[in-house]
Amino acid sequence: MSSLDVDPRSVATIARKDLQDAARSRVLWLLTGLFVIFLGGAAFLFVYLEDLFAQEGEEVAAVSLILLLEQPVAWLLPLLGLLVGYKSLAGEVDTGSVKILLSLPHSRLDAVLGKFVGRTLVLWASLFAGLAVALVVIVAFYDEFHLWDFLVFSGLSMLFGAVFVALGVGISAMTTSTTRAAVGIVGLFVFLIFVFDTIRVGLHYLLEGTPWPDLGAQPPEWFVFYPRLNPMGAYDAALMSLLPDVVPQAVAQYYPSADAPFYLSGWFAVVILLVWLAVPLVVGYLRFEGHDL
Template identity: 35%
Template sequence: MVSHIATVARKDFDDASRSKLLWALIGLLVGMVVIGYAAIWYVVDDASASEVLGFLGFPLQTLVPIAALITGYMAVVGERRSGSIKLLLGLPPNRADVVFGKLLGRATVIGTAIALAFVTALVLSSIFFGAVPLFALVEFGLLTLLFGVAFVGFAVGVSAAVATRGKSMAIVVGSYMLFVALWELVTAGPYRLLYGEGPGTEPATWYLVLEQLNPLTAYTTLATEIVEGTIPPFTFQYGLESFEASQMTPAERYAGEAPFYLQEWFGIVVLLGWLLVPALIGYYRFSRADL
Protein backbone atom coordinates (compact mmCIF):
# COMPACT_ATOMS: atom_id res chain seq x y z
CA MET A 1 0.00 0.00 0.00
CA VAL A 2 1.41 3.38 -1.04
CA SER A 3 1.91 5.92 1.72
CA HIS A 4 0.88 9.51 1.13
CA ILE A 5 2.35 10.89 4.36
CA ALA A 6 4.84 13.09 2.51
CA THR A 7 2.09 14.48 0.26
CA VAL A 8 -0.08 15.44 3.23
CA ALA A 9 2.95 16.89 5.04
CA ARG A 10 3.96 18.98 2.03
CA LYS A 11 0.46 20.41 1.62
CA ASP A 12 0.22 21.09 5.36
CA PHE A 13 3.53 22.97 5.36
CA ASP A 14 2.58 24.92 2.22
CA ASP A 15 -0.68 25.96 3.86
CA ALA A 16 1.22 27.10 6.96
CA SER A 17 3.72 29.07 4.90
CA ARG A 18 0.87 30.98 3.26
CA SER A 19 -0.71 31.74 6.62
CA LYS A 20 0.53 33.99 9.39
CA LEU A 21 1.33 31.01 11.65
CA LEU A 22 4.81 30.18 10.37
CA TRP A 23 5.89 33.79 10.16
CA ALA A 24 4.55 34.53 13.63
CA LEU A 25 6.52 31.59 15.07
CA ILE A 26 9.67 32.63 13.25
CA GLY A 27 9.24 36.21 14.44
CA LEU A 28 8.63 35.05 18.02
CA LEU A 29 11.67 32.79 18.31
CA VAL A 30 14.06 34.92 16.26
CA GLY A 31 12.96 38.03 18.12
CA MET A 32 13.58 36.30 21.44
CA VAL A 33 17.11 35.37 20.35
CA VAL A 34 17.88 38.89 19.13
CA ILE A 35 16.59 40.49 22.33
CA GLY A 36 18.42 37.92 24.47
CA TYR A 37 21.79 38.37 22.80
CA ALA A 38 21.52 42.16 22.70
CA ALA A 39 20.44 42.37 26.34
CA ILE A 40 23.17 40.06 27.60
CA TRP A 41 25.84 41.85 25.56
CA TYR A 42 24.68 45.20 26.93
CA VAL A 43 24.08 44.20 30.59
CA VAL A 44 26.46 41.36 31.45
CA ASP A 45 30.16 42.18 31.60
CA ASP A 46 32.62 39.62 30.25
CA ALA A 47 29.95 37.10 29.22
CA SER A 48 31.28 34.45 26.87
CA ALA A 49 29.53 33.09 23.77
CA SER A 50 29.15 29.71 25.49
CA GLU A 51 27.53 31.23 28.57
CA VAL A 52 24.94 33.03 26.48
CA LEU A 53 23.57 29.70 25.28
CA GLY A 54 22.79 28.87 28.90
CA PHE A 55 20.89 32.13 29.27
CA LEU A 56 18.75 31.18 26.25
CA GLY A 57 17.62 27.99 27.96
CA PHE A 58 15.00 29.77 30.05
CA PRO A 59 13.08 31.58 27.28
CA LEU A 60 13.39 28.60 24.93
CA GLN A 61 11.79 26.18 27.38
CA THR A 62 8.96 28.68 27.82
CA LEU A 63 8.26 29.74 24.23
CA VAL A 64 8.97 26.55 22.25
CA PRO A 65 6.27 24.39 23.93
CA ILE A 66 3.67 27.16 23.55
CA ALA A 67 4.55 27.62 19.88
CA ALA A 68 4.49 23.86 19.26
CA LEU A 69 1.13 23.35 20.97
CA ILE A 70 -0.42 26.23 19.02
CA THR A 71 1.00 24.73 15.83
CA GLY A 72 -0.41 21.26 16.43
CA TYR A 73 -3.64 21.41 18.39
CA MET A 74 -5.88 22.08 15.35
CA ALA A 75 -3.99 19.85 12.90
CA VAL A 76 -6.61 17.11 12.54
CA VAL A 77 -9.61 18.34 14.47
CA GLY A 78 -9.58 21.52 12.36
CA GLU A 79 -10.16 19.41 9.25
CA ARG A 80 -13.02 17.60 11.01
CA ARG A 81 -14.53 20.89 12.16
CA SER A 82 -14.53 22.39 8.65
CA GLY A 83 -15.73 19.17 7.00
CA SER A 84 -12.70 19.04 4.71
CA ILE A 85 -11.59 15.77 6.31
CA LYS A 86 -14.18 13.88 4.23
CA LEU A 87 -12.86 15.43 1.04
CA LEU A 88 -9.28 14.67 2.08
CA LEU A 89 -10.09 11.03 2.88
CA GLY A 90 -11.93 10.74 -0.42
CA LEU A 91 -8.56 11.18 -2.11
CA PRO A 92 -5.71 8.64 -1.93
CA PRO A 93 -4.53 9.53 1.63
CA ASN A 94 -5.96 7.27 4.33
CA ARG A 95 -6.37 8.06 8.04
CA ALA A 96 -2.81 7.05 8.92
CA ASP A 97 -1.50 9.31 6.14
CA VAL A 98 -3.54 12.19 7.50
CA VAL A 99 -2.39 11.88 11.12
CA PHE A 100 1.29 11.24 10.46
CA GLY A 101 1.40 13.57 7.48
CA LYS A 102 -0.02 16.34 9.65
CA LEU A 103 2.54 15.47 12.33
CA LEU A 104 5.39 15.70 9.82
CA GLY A 105 4.06 18.94 8.33
CA ARG A 106 3.56 20.68 11.68
CA ALA A 107 6.93 19.40 12.92
CA THR A 108 8.52 20.97 9.84
CA VAL A 109 6.83 24.27 10.69
CA ILE A 110 8.17 24.40 14.24
CA GLY A 111 11.52 22.99 13.07
CA THR A 112 11.89 25.80 10.54
CA ALA A 113 11.27 28.42 13.22
CA ILE A 114 13.76 26.80 15.61
CA ALA A 115 16.40 26.41 12.88
CA LEU A 116 16.17 30.08 11.92
CA ALA A 117 16.36 31.08 15.58
CA PHE A 118 19.62 29.16 16.02
CA VAL A 119 21.06 30.48 12.76
CA THR A 120 20.34 33.93 14.16
CA ALA A 121 22.07 32.94 17.41
CA LEU A 122 25.12 31.83 15.42
CA VAL A 123 25.34 35.18 13.60
CA LEU A 124 24.79 37.26 16.74
CA SER A 125 27.29 35.21 18.71
CA SER A 126 29.94 36.12 16.16
CA ILE A 127 28.91 39.80 16.05
CA PHE A 128 28.53 40.46 19.77
CA PHE A 129 31.03 38.06 21.32
CA GLY A 130 33.53 37.41 18.53
CA ALA A 131 33.22 33.63 18.84
CA VAL A 132 30.84 30.82 17.94
CA PRO A 133 30.62 27.69 20.16
CA LEU A 134 29.60 25.75 17.05
CA PHE A 135 29.48 22.24 18.48
CA ALA A 136 27.46 23.28 21.53
CA LEU A 137 25.22 25.47 19.37
CA VAL A 138 24.41 22.60 17.01
CA GLU A 139 23.83 20.15 19.87
CA PHE A 140 21.60 22.62 21.70
CA GLY A 141 19.72 23.37 18.48
CA LEU A 142 19.07 19.69 17.77
CA LEU A 143 17.92 19.14 21.36
CA THR A 144 15.57 22.12 21.13
CA LEU A 145 14.25 20.75 17.84
CA LEU A 146 13.46 17.42 19.51
CA PHE A 147 11.86 19.30 22.40
CA GLY A 148 9.63 21.29 20.07
CA VAL A 149 8.71 18.30 17.91
CA ALA A 150 7.81 16.33 21.06
CA PHE A 151 5.20 18.95 21.93
CA VAL A 152 3.99 18.96 18.31
CA GLY A 153 3.55 15.18 18.50
CA PHE A 154 1.58 15.55 21.71
CA ALA A 155 -0.65 18.28 20.25
CA VAL A 156 -1.29 16.45 16.96
CA GLY A 157 -2.09 13.28 18.90
CA VAL A 158 -4.65 15.16 20.97
CA SER A 159 -6.05 16.79 17.83
CA ALA A 160 -6.53 13.38 16.21
CA ALA A 161 -8.05 11.83 19.33
CA VAL A 162 -10.89 14.31 19.91
CA ALA A 163 -13.79 15.58 17.84
CA THR A 164 -13.98 19.25 18.77
CA ARG A 165 -11.67 22.25 18.89
CA GLY A 166 -12.70 22.99 22.47
CA LYS A 167 -11.64 19.57 23.74
CA SER A 168 -8.33 19.78 21.93
CA MET A 169 -7.58 23.22 23.33
CA ALA A 170 -8.62 22.22 26.85
CA ILE A 171 -6.33 19.18 26.86
CA VAL A 172 -3.24 20.90 25.46
CA VAL A 173 -3.64 23.97 27.70
CA GLY A 174 -4.37 21.80 30.74
CA SER A 175 -1.35 19.61 30.02
CA TYR A 176 0.94 22.63 29.66
CA MET A 177 -0.33 23.98 32.96
CA LEU A 178 0.32 20.58 34.52
CA PHE A 179 3.94 20.58 33.34
CA VAL A 180 4.61 24.18 34.35
CA ALA A 181 2.30 25.18 37.19
CA LEU A 182 1.00 22.01 38.84
CA TRP A 183 3.81 19.46 38.58
CA GLU A 184 5.11 19.93 42.13
CA LEU A 185 1.59 19.70 43.55
CA VAL A 186 0.74 16.41 41.81
CA THR A 187 4.12 14.80 42.57
CA ALA A 188 5.46 16.28 45.83
CA GLY A 189 1.95 16.61 47.28
CA PRO A 190 1.28 12.84 47.39
CA TYR A 191 4.88 12.31 48.53
CA ARG A 192 4.25 14.50 51.59
CA LEU A 193 1.03 12.62 52.35
CA LEU A 194 2.82 9.26 52.15
CA TYR A 195 5.99 10.10 54.06
CA GLY A 196 4.93 12.99 56.27
CA GLU A 197 7.48 15.34 54.74
CA GLY A 198 8.35 16.80 51.39
CA PRO A 199 10.90 15.14 49.09
CA GLY A 200 14.46 16.05 50.05
CA THR A 201 17.60 15.91 47.97
CA GLU A 202 17.51 12.08 48.07
CA PRO A 203 13.82 11.12 47.82
CA ALA A 204 12.24 7.78 46.96
CA THR A 205 13.06 6.48 43.49
CA TRP A 206 9.47 6.58 42.23
CA TYR A 207 9.40 10.32 42.81
CA LEU A 208 12.56 10.81 40.76
CA VAL A 209 11.02 8.77 37.94
CA LEU A 210 8.00 11.10 37.92
CA GLU A 211 10.31 14.11 37.84
CA GLN A 212 12.15 12.66 34.84
CA LEU A 213 8.85 12.25 32.95
CA ASN A 214 8.19 15.99 32.81
CA PRO A 215 9.37 17.05 29.33
CA LEU A 216 10.62 20.36 30.74
CA THR A 217 12.84 18.49 33.19
CA ALA A 218 14.06 16.15 30.46
CA TYR A 219 14.95 19.10 28.22
CA THR A 220 16.71 21.19 30.85
CA THR A 221 18.64 18.20 32.20
CA LEU A 222 19.96 17.43 28.72
CA ALA A 223 20.61 21.12 27.97
CA THR A 224 22.66 21.50 31.14
CA GLU A 225 24.97 18.79 29.83
CA ILE A 226 25.57 20.84 26.67
CA VAL A 227 25.89 24.48 27.72
CA GLU A 228 27.88 26.22 30.42
CA GLY A 229 26.01 26.64 33.69
CA THR A 230 22.79 25.11 34.93
CA ILE A 231 19.38 25.48 33.30
CA PRO A 232 16.67 24.68 35.87
CA PRO A 233 13.20 23.75 34.60
CA PHE A 234 10.70 26.60 34.53
CA THR A 235 8.10 25.12 36.90
CA PHE A 236 6.18 26.77 39.71
CA GLN A 237 7.47 26.06 43.21
CA TYR A 238 5.12 25.76 46.19
CA GLY A 239 7.64 24.92 48.90
CA LEU A 240 6.77 21.22 49.06
CA GLU A 241 10.41 20.46 48.29
CA SER A 242 13.47 22.55 49.00
CA PHE A 243 14.79 25.02 46.45
CA GLU A 244 18.13 23.19 46.49
CA ALA A 245 16.44 19.92 45.54
CA SER A 246 14.42 21.54 42.75
CA GLN A 247 17.63 22.75 41.08
CA MET A 248 19.17 19.24 40.96
CA THR A 249 18.70 16.62 38.25
CA PRO A 250 17.06 13.27 39.08
CA ALA A 251 20.45 11.53 38.69
CA GLU A 252 22.08 13.93 41.15
CA ARG A 253 19.36 13.22 43.71
CA TYR A 254 19.74 9.45 43.57
CA ALA A 255 21.74 7.90 46.41
CA GLY A 256 24.52 6.02 44.62
CA GLU A 257 24.94 5.34 40.93
CA ALA A 258 21.72 6.30 39.17
CA PRO A 259 19.91 3.59 37.15
CA PHE A 260 19.71 4.13 33.41
CA TYR A 261 16.18 5.57 33.55
CA LEU A 262 17.37 8.43 35.80
CA GLN A 263 20.52 9.27 33.90
CA GLU A 264 20.71 12.44 31.83
CA TRP A 265 20.65 10.72 28.42
CA PHE A 266 17.31 9.09 29.25
CA GLY A 267 15.72 12.49 28.71
CA ILE A 268 15.96 11.75 24.98
CA VAL A 269 13.77 8.67 25.50
CA VAL A 270 11.30 10.77 27.49
CA LEU A 271 11.02 13.38 24.73
CA LEU A 272 10.65 10.68 22.07
CA GLY A 273 7.90 9.16 24.21
CA TRP A 274 6.01 12.46 24.32
CA LEU A 275 6.36 12.63 20.53
CA LEU A 276 5.30 9.10 19.62
CA VAL A 277 2.91 7.79 22.27
CA PRO A 278 0.27 10.57 22.01
CA ALA A 279 0.50 10.46 18.20
CA LEU A 280 -0.11 6.70 18.18
CA ILE A 281 -2.99 6.98 20.64
CA GLY A 282 -4.46 9.80 18.57
CA TYR A 283 -4.19 7.72 15.40
CA TYR A 284 -5.84 4.74 17.13
CA ARG A 285 -8.83 6.85 18.19
CA PHE A 286 -9.03 8.68 14.85
CA SER A 287 -8.93 5.42 12.90
CA ARG A 288 -12.06 4.28 14.74
CA ALA A 289 -13.89 7.60 14.80
CA ASP A 290 -17.20 8.03 12.99
CA LEU A 291 -16.64 10.98 10.69
Protein backbone atom coordinates in the same frame (compact mmCIF):
# COMPACT_ATOMS: atom_id res chain seq x y z
CA MET B 1 -8.39 -0.49 7.62
CA SER B 2 -5.90 -3.03 8.73
CA SER B 3 -2.92 -2.52 10.97
CA LEU B 4 -0.26 0.10 10.27
CA ASP B 5 -1.19 1.12 6.78
CA VAL B 6 1.45 3.74 5.97
CA ASP B 7 2.55 5.00 2.59
CA PRO B 8 5.58 7.30 2.93
CA ARG B 9 4.64 9.11 -0.27
CA SER B 10 1.20 9.88 1.13
CA VAL B 11 2.76 11.17 4.35
CA ALA B 12 5.11 13.40 2.35
CA THR B 13 2.31 14.69 0.10
CA ILE B 14 0.10 15.58 3.06
CA ALA B 15 3.02 17.21 4.89
CA ARG B 16 3.87 19.30 1.82
CA LYS B 17 0.27 20.45 1.44
CA ASP B 18 0.18 21.35 5.11
CA LEU B 19 3.38 23.36 4.80
CA GLN B 20 2.06 25.26 1.79
CA ASP B 21 -1.07 25.98 3.77
CA ALA B 22 0.89 27.15 6.83
CA ALA B 23 3.35 29.23 4.82
CA ARG B 24 0.46 31.52 3.93
CA SER B 25 -0.78 31.68 7.49
CA ARG B 26 -0.11 34.65 9.72
CA VAL B 27 0.46 32.23 12.59
CA LEU B 28 3.73 31.07 11.07
CA TRP B 29 5.04 34.62 10.86
CA LEU B 30 3.90 35.33 14.39
CA LEU B 31 5.78 32.27 15.65
CA THR B 32 8.87 33.24 13.72
CA GLY B 33 8.70 36.73 15.18
CA LEU B 34 8.45 35.36 18.72
CA PHE B 35 11.44 33.05 18.29
CA VAL B 36 13.53 35.82 16.75
CA ILE B 37 12.67 38.23 19.56
CA PHE B 38 13.23 35.78 22.40
CA LEU B 39 16.28 33.91 21.09
CA GLY B 40 17.88 37.03 19.63
CA GLY B 41 17.07 38.81 22.88
CA ALA B 42 18.65 36.03 24.96
CA ALA B 43 21.79 36.21 22.82
CA PHE B 44 22.04 39.97 23.30
CA LEU B 45 21.50 39.56 27.01
CA PHE B 46 24.32 37.02 27.09
CA VAL B 47 26.70 39.36 25.28
CA TYR B 48 25.69 42.22 27.57
CA LEU B 49 26.13 40.21 30.78
CA GLU B 50 29.47 38.74 29.66
CA ASP B 51 30.65 42.27 29.01
CA LEU B 52 29.48 43.39 32.40
CA PHE B 53 31.17 40.50 34.21
CA ALA B 54 34.37 40.93 32.21
CA GLN B 55 34.58 44.58 33.23
CA GLU B 56 34.32 43.57 36.87
CA GLY B 57 37.10 41.03 36.37
CA GLU B 58 34.96 37.91 36.69
CA GLU B 59 35.74 34.58 35.08
CA VAL B 60 34.72 34.21 31.47
CA ALA B 61 31.55 32.09 30.99
CA ALA B 62 30.16 33.00 34.39
CA VAL B 63 26.85 32.97 32.58
CA SER B 64 26.04 30.30 30.09
CA LEU B 65 24.70 31.13 26.67
CA ILE B 66 22.86 27.80 26.59
CA LEU B 67 21.08 28.45 29.90
CA LEU B 68 19.95 31.84 28.66
CA LEU B 69 18.66 30.37 25.40
CA GLU B 70 16.97 27.49 27.22
CA GLN B 71 14.69 29.77 29.23
CA PRO B 72 12.53 31.15 26.40
CA VAL B 73 12.65 27.90 24.45
CA ALA B 74 11.45 25.84 27.41
CA TRP B 75 8.06 27.55 27.44
CA LEU B 76 7.82 28.83 23.85
CA LEU B 77 8.18 25.44 22.21
CA PRO B 78 5.50 23.69 24.32
CA LEU B 79 3.07 26.56 23.82
CA LEU B 80 3.70 26.95 20.11
CA GLY B 81 3.98 23.22 19.41
CA LEU B 82 0.52 22.67 20.90
CA LEU B 83 -0.87 25.69 19.06
CA VAL B 84 0.55 24.54 15.75
CA GLY B 85 -0.86 21.04 16.18
CA TYR B 86 -4.26 21.27 17.79
CA LYS B 87 -6.25 22.27 14.69
CA SER B 88 -4.43 19.95 12.33
CA LEU B 89 -7.07 17.22 12.04
CA ALA B 90 -9.92 18.64 14.12
CA GLY B 91 -9.96 21.72 11.90
CA GLU B 92 -10.30 19.60 8.77
CA VAL B 93 -13.10 17.60 10.36
CA ASP B 94 -14.86 20.84 11.36
CA THR B 95 -14.73 22.36 7.87
CA GLY B 96 -15.30 19.06 6.07
CA SER B 97 -12.09 19.34 4.07
CA VAL B 98 -11.06 16.05 5.69
CA LYS B 99 -13.40 14.49 3.13
CA ILE B 100 -11.12 15.81 0.41
CA LEU B 101 -8.04 14.54 2.21
CA LEU B 102 -9.42 11.07 2.87
CA SER B 103 -11.19 10.63 -0.46
CA LEU B 104 -7.65 10.50 -1.86
CA PRO B 105 -5.67 7.29 -1.49
CA HIS B 106 -4.36 8.14 1.98
CA SER B 107 -4.90 6.06 5.09
CA ARG B 108 -5.87 7.75 8.32
CA LEU B 109 -2.45 6.89 9.69
CA ASP B 110 -0.91 8.72 6.70
CA ALA B 111 -3.07 11.70 7.61
CA VAL B 112 -1.96 11.75 11.26
CA LEU B 113 1.71 11.29 10.39
CA GLY B 114 1.58 13.74 7.48
CA LYS B 115 0.06 16.38 9.71
CA PHE B 116 2.66 15.71 12.39
CA VAL B 117 5.53 16.03 9.94
CA GLY B 118 4.11 19.12 8.23
CA ARG B 119 3.39 20.98 11.46
CA THR B 120 6.72 19.97 12.98
CA LEU B 121 8.50 21.47 9.97
CA VAL B 122 6.48 24.65 10.44
CA LEU B 123 7.59 24.90 14.07
CA TRP B 124 11.18 24.06 13.20
CA ALA B 125 11.29 26.72 10.49
CA SER B 126 10.35 29.33 13.09
CA LEU B 127 12.81 27.90 15.60
CA PHE B 128 15.61 27.95 13.01
CA ALA B 129 14.94 31.61 12.28
CA GLY B 130 15.34 32.38 16.00
CA LEU B 131 18.46 30.22 16.33
CA ALA B 132 20.00 31.82 13.25
CA VAL B 133 19.50 35.29 14.66
CA ALA B 134 20.98 34.19 17.99
CA LEU B 135 23.94 32.69 16.17
CA VAL B 136 24.58 35.88 14.22
CA VAL B 137 24.45 37.95 17.43
CA ILE B 138 26.93 35.68 19.21
CA VAL B 139 29.36 35.46 16.33
CA ALA B 140 29.20 39.20 15.70
CA PHE B 141 29.56 40.44 19.28
CA TYR B 142 31.41 37.72 21.14
CA ASP B 143 34.79 36.21 20.56
CA GLU B 144 34.18 32.73 21.90
CA PHE B 145 31.62 30.31 20.56
CA HIS B 146 31.02 26.62 21.35
CA LEU B 147 29.61 25.20 18.16
CA TRP B 148 29.04 21.75 19.72
CA ASP B 149 26.99 23.15 22.58
CA PHE B 150 24.92 25.13 20.17
CA LEU B 151 24.29 22.12 17.92
CA VAL B 152 23.29 19.88 20.84
CA PHE B 153 21.00 22.60 22.10
CA SER B 154 19.44 23.02 18.64
CA GLY B 155 18.98 19.28 18.12
CA LEU B 156 17.37 18.70 21.53
CA SER B 157 15.15 21.73 21.06
CA MET B 158 13.95 20.33 17.75
CA LEU B 159 13.05 17.05 19.43
CA PHE B 160 11.42 18.91 22.31
CA GLY B 161 9.33 20.96 19.89
CA ALA B 162 8.33 17.88 17.93
CA VAL B 163 7.06 16.30 21.17
CA PHE B 164 4.55 19.11 21.63
CA VAL B 165 3.50 19.07 18.01
CA ALA B 166 2.84 15.34 18.49
CA LEU B 167 0.78 16.13 21.59
CA GLY B 168 -1.17 18.78 19.69
CA VAL B 169 -1.77 16.57 16.64
CA GLY B 170 -2.60 13.60 18.88
CA ILE B 171 -5.18 15.62 20.81
CA SER B 172 -6.54 16.94 17.52
CA ALA B 173 -6.95 13.42 16.13
CA MET B 174 -8.46 12.21 19.39
CA THR B 175 -11.06 14.93 19.78
CA THR B 176 -11.96 15.61 16.10
CA SER B 177 -13.36 18.97 17.17
CA THR B 178 -11.46 22.24 17.33
CA THR B 179 -13.26 23.29 20.49
CA ARG B 180 -12.52 20.08 22.36
CA ALA B 181 -8.95 20.10 21.06
CA ALA B 182 -8.48 23.65 22.35
CA VAL B 183 -9.74 22.63 25.78
CA GLY B 184 -7.38 19.65 25.61
CA ILE B 185 -4.22 21.59 24.87
CA VAL B 186 -4.95 24.30 27.44
CA GLY B 187 -5.60 21.63 30.06
CA LEU B 188 -2.41 19.80 29.18
CA PHE B 189 -0.32 22.97 29.21
CA VAL B 190 -1.64 24.02 32.60
CA PHE B 191 -1.08 20.53 33.96
CA LEU B 192 2.50 20.23 32.74
CA ILE B 193 3.57 23.76 33.65
CA PHE B 194 1.70 24.39 36.90
CA VAL B 195 0.34 21.18 38.36
CA PHE B 196 2.94 18.54 37.59
CA ASP B 197 5.68 19.80 39.86
CA THR B 198 3.28 20.67 42.66
CA ILE B 199 2.66 16.94 43.03
CA ARG B 200 6.38 16.35 43.50
CA VAL B 201 6.56 19.04 46.16
CA GLY B 202 3.50 17.61 47.88
CA LEU B 203 4.97 14.12 47.88
CA HIS B 204 8.25 15.38 49.31
CA TYR B 205 6.37 17.21 52.03
CA LEU B 206 4.46 14.04 52.96
CA LEU B 207 7.55 11.84 52.92
CA GLU B 208 10.23 14.18 54.27
CA GLY B 209 8.31 16.87 56.12
CA THR B 210 9.63 19.73 53.97
CA PRO B 211 8.46 20.85 50.51
CA TRP B 212 11.98 20.80 49.09
CA PRO B 213 15.25 19.13 50.06
CA ASP B 214 17.64 21.42 51.89
CA LEU B 215 19.83 23.48 49.62
CA GLY B 216 23.06 21.67 48.91
CA ALA B 217 21.82 18.38 50.39
CA GLN B 218 21.56 15.29 48.16
CA PRO B 219 17.87 14.91 47.26
CA PRO B 220 16.26 11.45 47.15
CA GLU B 221 16.63 9.74 43.79
CA TRP B 222 12.89 9.74 43.08
CA PHE B 223 12.86 13.49 43.62
CA VAL B 224 15.58 13.88 40.99
CA PHE B 225 13.88 11.51 38.58
CA TYR B 226 10.27 12.70 38.90
CA PRO B 227 10.56 15.94 36.88
CA ARG B 228 12.07 13.99 34.00
CA LEU B 229 8.75 12.24 33.48
CA ASN B 230 7.49 15.58 32.24
CA PRO B 231 8.77 16.50 28.74
CA MET B 232 9.98 19.87 30.02
CA GLY B 233 12.00 18.14 32.74
CA ALA B 234 13.28 15.51 30.34
CA TYR B 235 14.44 18.19 27.91
CA ASP B 236 16.24 20.04 30.66
CA ALA B 237 17.82 16.85 32.02
CA ALA B 238 18.96 15.72 28.58
CA LEU B 239 20.48 19.13 27.86
CA MET B 240 22.32 19.28 31.18
CA SER B 241 23.59 15.71 30.94
CA LEU B 242 24.85 16.12 27.40
CA LEU B 243 26.44 19.50 28.15
CA PRO B 244 27.79 19.07 31.73
CA ASP B 245 29.87 22.29 31.45
CA VAL B 246 26.66 24.25 31.33
CA VAL B 247 25.23 22.97 34.63
CA PRO B 248 25.26 25.63 37.35
CA GLN B 249 27.15 24.49 40.45
CA ALA B 250 24.22 25.15 42.76
CA VAL B 251 21.99 22.49 41.23
CA ALA B 252 24.63 19.99 40.12
CA GLN B 253 23.18 17.28 42.36
CA TYR B 254 20.09 17.19 40.13
CA TYR B 255 22.14 16.15 37.12
CA PRO B 256 24.22 13.20 38.31
CA SER B 257 26.92 11.96 35.95
CA ALA B 258 28.58 8.64 35.16
CA ASP B 259 27.87 6.49 38.23
CA ALA B 260 24.16 7.37 38.47
CA PRO B 261 21.48 4.76 37.72
CA PHE B 262 20.54 4.49 34.01
CA TYR B 263 17.22 6.24 34.46
CA LEU B 264 19.02 9.39 35.59
CA SER B 265 21.22 9.46 32.49
CA GLY B 266 20.85 12.02 29.73
CA TRP B 267 20.14 9.34 27.16
CA PHE B 268 17.26 8.00 29.19
CA ALA B 269 15.80 11.50 29.26
CA VAL B 270 15.93 11.46 25.46
CA VAL B 271 14.10 8.11 25.48
CA ILE B 272 11.41 9.68 27.69
CA LEU B 273 11.05 12.49 25.15
CA LEU B 274 10.66 9.93 22.37
CA VAL B 275 7.93 8.16 24.36
CA TRP B 276 6.14 11.49 24.79
CA LEU B 277 6.35 11.93 21.05
CA ALA B 278 5.13 8.48 20.05
CA VAL B 279 2.32 7.80 22.53
CA PRO B 280 0.08 10.78 21.63
CA LEU B 281 0.40 9.98 17.94
CA VAL B 282 -0.51 6.33 18.50
CA VAL B 283 -3.44 7.07 20.81
CA GLY B 284 -4.67 9.88 18.56
CA TYR B 285 -4.45 7.68 15.49
CA LEU B 286 -6.35 4.82 17.14
CA ARG B 287 -9.21 7.14 18.12
CA PHE B 288 -9.22 8.79 14.71
CA GLU B 289 -9.22 5.45 12.89
CA GLY B 290 -12.40 4.41 14.67
CA HIS B 291 -14.16 7.73 14.10
CA ASP B 292 -17.05 8.08 11.63
CA LEU B 293 -16.52 11.28 9.69
